[in-house]
Amino acid sequence: MGKRVLMNGNEALGEGAIRGGCDCYFGYPITPQNELTAYMAVNMPQREKVFVQAESEVAAINMVYGGAAAGKRAMTSSSSPGISLKQEGISYMAGAQLPGLIVNVQRAGPGLGDIQPSQADYFQAVKGGGHGDYRLLVLAPASVQETHDFAAQSFDLADKYRMPVMILTDGRLGQMMEPFELWEGKIETFDKPWALIGAKGRSGNAIHSYWGQAPGLEIVNLALQEKYRLIEKEEVRFDTYKLDDAELMLVAYGTSARLCREAVDLACADGIKAGLLRPITLWPFPSREISARLARMKKVLTVEMSAGQMVEDVRLAVNGAVPVEFYGRLGGAVMTVREIYEKIKAIA
Amino acid sequence: MVMTPVYKKPKTLRDASMHFCPGCGHGILHKLLAEIIDELGIRERTIGVAPVGCSVVLYDYLDLDISESAHGRAPAVATGISRCLPGAVVFAYQGDGDLASIGTAEVIHAANRGEHYVTVFVNNTIYGMTGGQMAPTTMVGQASTTCPGGRDPETMGNPMRMCEMLSALDSPSLIARVKLDGPAGIRKTRATIKQAFEYQMAGKKFPFVEVLSPCPTHWKPRPGKRWSASARKWRRFSRSRCSVNSACRTGIFCCRGFDGSRLPRPLRSRMKGNLTNVIPAKAGIQEVLA
Amino acid sequence: MEEKVIFSGSGGQGLMMIGKLFAHIMLEKSPHLTFFPSYGAEVRGGTSNCQVVLSDKEIASPLVDEASSLVLLNQPSVDRFLPALGKKGMAFINTSMAKAPEEGNVYGLPASDLALEAGSVRAANIVIFGAYLGRRGFLTQDEAREAIRNAFSGKGEKVIAVNDAALTRGWDYF
Numbered sequence: 156m157g158k159r160v161l162m163n164g165n166e167a168l169g170e171g172a173i174r175g176g177c178d179c180y181f182g183y184p185i186t187p188q189n190e191l192t193a194y195m196a197v198n199m200p201q202r203e204k205v206f207v208q209a210e211s212e213v214a215a216i217n218m219v220y221g222g223a224a225a226g227k228r229a230m231t232s233s234s235s236p237g238i239s240l241k242q243e244g245i246s247y248m249a250g251a252q253l254p255g256l257i258v259n260v261q262r263a264g265p266g267l268g269d270i271q272p273s274q275a276d277y278f279q280a281v282k283g284g285g286h287g288d289y290r291l292l293v294l295a296p297a298s299v300q301e302t303h304d305f306a307a308q309s310f311d312l313a314d315k316y317r318m319p320v321m322i323l324t325d326g327r328l329g330q331m332m333e334p335f336e337l338w339e340g341k342i343e344t345f346d347k348p349w350a351l352i353g354a355k356g357r358s359g360n361a362i363h364s365y366w367g368q369a370p371g372l373e374i375v376n377l378a379l380q381e382k383y384r385l386i387e388k389e390e391v392r393f394d395t396y397k398l399d400d401a402e403l404m405l406v407a408y409g410t411s412a413r414l415c416r417e418a419v420d421l422a423c424a425d426g427i428k429a430g431l432l433r434p435i436t437l438w439p440f441p442s443r444e445i446s447a448r449l450a451r452m453k454k455v456l457t458v459e460m461s462a463g464q465m466v467e468d469v470r471l472a473v474n475g476a477v478p479v480e481f482y483g484r485l486g487g488a489v490m491t492v493r494e495i496y497e498k499i500k501a502i503a
Numbered sequence: 504m505v506m507t508p509v510y511k512k513p514k515t516l517r518d519a520s521m522h523f524c525p526g527c528g529h530g531i532l533h534k535l536l537a538e539i540i541d542e543l544g545i546r547e548r549t550i551g552v553a554p555v556g557c558s559v560v561l562y563d564y565l566d567l568d569i570s571e572s573a574h575g576r577a578p579a580v581a582t583g584i585s586r587c588l589p590g591a592v593v594f595a596y597q598g599d600g601d602l603a604s605i606g607t608a609e610v611i612h613a614a615n616r617g618e619h620y621v622t623v624f625v626n627n628t629i630y631g632m633t634g635g636q637m638a639p640t641t642m643v644g645q646a647s648t649t650c651p652g653g654r655d656p657e658t659m660g661n662p663m664r665m666c667e668m669l670s671a672l673d674s675p676s677l678i679a680r681v682k683l684d685g686p687a688g689i690r691k692t693r694a695t696i697k698q699a700f701e702y703q704m705a706g707k708k709f710p711f712v713e714v715l716s717p718c719p720t721h722w723k724p725r726p727g728k729r730w731s732a733s734a735r736k737w738r739r740f741s742r743s744r745c746s747v748n749s750a751c752r753t754g755i756f757c758c759r760g761f762d763g764s765r766l767p768r769p770l771r772s773r774m775k776g777n778l779t780n781v782i783p784a785k786a787g788i789q790e791v792l793a
Numbered sequence: 794m795e796e797k798v799i800f801s802g803s804g805g806q807g808l809m810m811i812g813k814l815f816a817h818i819m820l821e822k823s824p825h826l827t828f829f830p831s832y833g834a835e836v837r838g839g840t841s842n843c844q845v846v847l848s849d850k851e852i853a854s855p856l857v858d859e860a861s862s863l864v865l866l867n868q869p870s871v872d873r874f875l876p877a878l879g880k881k882g883m884a885f886i887n888t889s890m891a892k893a894p895e896e897g898n899v900y901g902l903p904a905s906d907l908a909l910e911a912g913s914v915r916a917a918n919i920v921i922f923g924a925y926l927g928r929r930g931f932l933t934q935d936e937a938r939e940a941i942r943n944a945f946s947g948k949g950e951k952v953i954a955v956n957d958a959a960l961t962r963g964w965d966y967f
Binding site for chain 1: 548560565566569579585587608
């Protein structure tokens with residue numbers, strides 16, 4: 156067990172990424188993720204790693220592309236509007252099969268919106284955001300401990316599958332301080348024969364997503380899809396709480412899952428058999444894990460700080476077996492435990 | 504009889520037939536790069552960054568480690584690579600739409616940070632790959648599919664002068680404009696790019712070479728005529744001399760605009776008065792147009 | 794252990810500082826804790842506040858809906874947060890800068906004046922923090938003094954002495 160320390164989620168994420176072997180960080184200021192950039196500005200150079208404040212979000216993600224092409228563990232972080240700007244670069248990374256870590260400390264939109272926490276970037280993170288048939292491996296922490304741990308583990312996942320990984324957190328998880336234990340796991344090392352480090356004794360490597368003509372590009376796309384199917388098989392992560400004898404399944408991730416957990420306690424104290432399934436990987440989504448637990452369920456309730464985005468994936472997983480209800484707050488508003496509890500009572 | 508080879512294909516040039524149009528400058532420039540990299544013996548530690556545009560498949564022609572980059576983002580990709588590989592020789596190859604339009608912010612900030620990579624900026628005054636649209640560097644009066652009546656500075660602005668713009672910054676160690684026009688021009692281009700690589704290898708910051716290059720396809724030569732109007736404009740520009748050339752002992756790139764017009768008066772007078780006011784003394788900016 | 798406390802005042806009064814300090818002090822004493830700052834535009838407006846939750850079980854929300862303690866340094870903070878005080882809660886109000894209603898669970902003390910007596914008006918946050926810690930009993934006075942000494946260790950003996958005196962004045966006030 157590592158040392159117990161107290162930091163906010165953004166700083167804990169930075170420390171996690173460094174412990175996970177981050178070689179280079181490229182970022183641009185945006186609230187509510189600035190503590191992460193500031194943490195990296197101090198701690199990356201101290202450990203003789205690369206830190207660059209980029210001139211734009213667009214430049215930052217393309218610097219990540221460059222660092223990753225050079226075989227390094229590269230990352231950037233931003234918040235919702237900034238992540239929108241990065242989408243082209245993310246698509247290029249997916250196309251060129253470059254690993255890397257992108258952190259979205261979600262704030263409220265659309266547009267400039269507000270700096271308050273939100274979960275309205277689910278579609279963007281999980282369904283694409285950029286152009287083309289690609290996926291990101293999306294991790295959704297629900298505590299500062301998980302934020303830290305996932306950051307540390309994300310580079311291994313990214314390198315293993317040669318793809319960008321996104322950590323989807325939010326303003327509340329980023330700003331909140333909470334004790335956590337420092338990650339002291341082992342970093343895996345991956346051979347990167349494709350990396351651009353100088354063509355010593357070999358022909359030149361090329362990193363690219365351009366494939367000229369359709370047949371080549373379709374083959375590349377099919378290979379990507381095959382990789383995604385493997386990830387769907389291997390990498391689904393989720394957590395359950397009081398689900399074993401539940402008749403009402405709550406599905407929520409991140410900040411809203413924390414709130415649902417306490418709401419489940421309140422409901423159970425009232426004799427309502429409620430439980431929580433918390434997706435940790437938003438892609439791959441725990442669809443099978445949801446559908447496998449429907450036999451006893453009378454209803455499913457999805458709770459999100461959005462107008463209802465993940466609920467679409469929940470409905471696909473439930474596939475009409477039981478009614479799927481939704482409760483959400485929008486535009487930077489965060490529901491209270493009491494609100495969720497009232498919703499549970501209303502539908503149970 | 505013993506035959507000694509007097510000329511051979513550079514080792515760094517792959518055995519591939521290029522897709523470039525007849526008369527295009529890219530093919531010449533690719534070969535020059537290969538020759539320079541061979542001469543300097545740096546093939547095994549050179550990383551190239553290709554743009555989006557006609558030269559997107561640079562990696563098909565140069566046998567080096569090369570990364571494609573999103574349109575205009577080559578400076579950011581090159582920054583990422585060179586920061587991560589401090590011992591490497593990194594160069595970015597960018598066209599005029601890539602560098603001077605969609606990627607203007609990236610190149611200016613990379614230059615300002617003094618990133619350690621060479622820029623080869625190929626300016627053919629037009630978007631080639633997309634079919635001949637107006638570029639930021641399209642000359643006044645030059646026609647394209649998106650300025651069919653010729654570029655009108657009233658509504659379309661004047662051609663961007665990237666060398667002049669970048670020379671306002673303190674960090675770049677070398678800013679030069681050369682042309683792929685005639686054997687002398689090509690030789691100068693080669694020497695200048697080689698110098699830029701040597702600067703980079705010596706740890707000097709952001710050497711930048713603008714290469715004026717022809718686009719015979721989209722300059723639309725008319726049947727029976729050797730040069731199109733665009734080509735005539737380009738040649739006139741590429742041959743234009745610094746209006747204060749006699750004072751250019753330290754060397755200065757072209758003091759005329761693409762349309763042959765003179766620079767605004769204040770800049771001219773500053774140049775005449777004291778060149779070091781205009782160009783930082785440490786920057787080895789060159790006039791290689793002749 | 795269950796504690797939900799809001800520290801609030803105007804920007805610059807050092808509320809974030811004592812909130813963070815409190816969180817760090819309680820790191821080893823409370824199984825679960827959260828610290829949540831007000832951030833963004835709110836910071837530039839009326840009040841600067843932060844909220845600390847201590848609990849024996851997992852904490853769902855770092856935001857306090859019903860406060861068990863309030864530490865309020867100015868009038869806007871009193872106006873905004875006093876309604877959130879739970880029935881069994883305690884409010885500590887700086888009567889140098891705000892009116893404290895006369896209710897059983899409201900503790901008014903002239904923190905700014907006491908801080909001036911201790912050596913600097915800037916130590917008002919430490920005075921009221923001392924009063925809060927003294928009434929709440931999470932730690933002994935010696936532990937509190939030690940924590941203050943550590944928090945100001947980089948600022949020189951004079952600053953430490955002022956803040957130590959400020960803590961004592963607050964602690965001993967009630």
